[in-house]
Amino acid sequence: MAGSEKLTTTVSTKGQVILPSAIRKRREWGAGTRLVVEDTPEGVLLRPAPAFAATRPQDVFGLLPHNGRPKTLEDMDASVLAEARRRHARD
Numbered sequence: 001m002a003g004s005e006k007l008t009t010t011v012s013t014k015g016q017v018i019l020p021s022a023i024r025k026r027r028e029w030g031a032g033t034r035l036v037v038e039d040t041p042e043g044v045l046l047r048p049a050p051a052f053a054a055t056r057p058q059d060v061f062g063l064l065p066h067n068g069r070p071k072t073l074e075d076m077d078a079s080v081l082a083e084a085r086r087r088h089a090r091d
Contacts, residue, residue, distance in 0.1 A: 007020040007022070007023065027048075029048070034048070034049035035047065035048060035049060036048070036049050
């Protein structure tokens with residue numbers, strides 16, 4: 001489908017709109033795809049809805065319980081290295 005090709009659809013009595021198959025296929029929007037609908041001065045914009053709500057670090061920081069002393073960067077580096085060695089040895 002050329003980008004300049006105009007396609008039309010009709011709004012049903014229930015307010016439903018069927019998107020043309022060519023657009024659904026090109027966008028890979030299958031049945032059940034959730035879309036965000038935005039009213040813009042140029043028209044209506046449809047975008048895939050994000051899988052998860054946006055969060056900020058301060059919204060989630062410290063939510064997981066932890067017992068014991070805080071880990072240092074050296075502790076974390078050592079743990080990552082140990083896990084990488086364990087996985088490599090398994091291969």
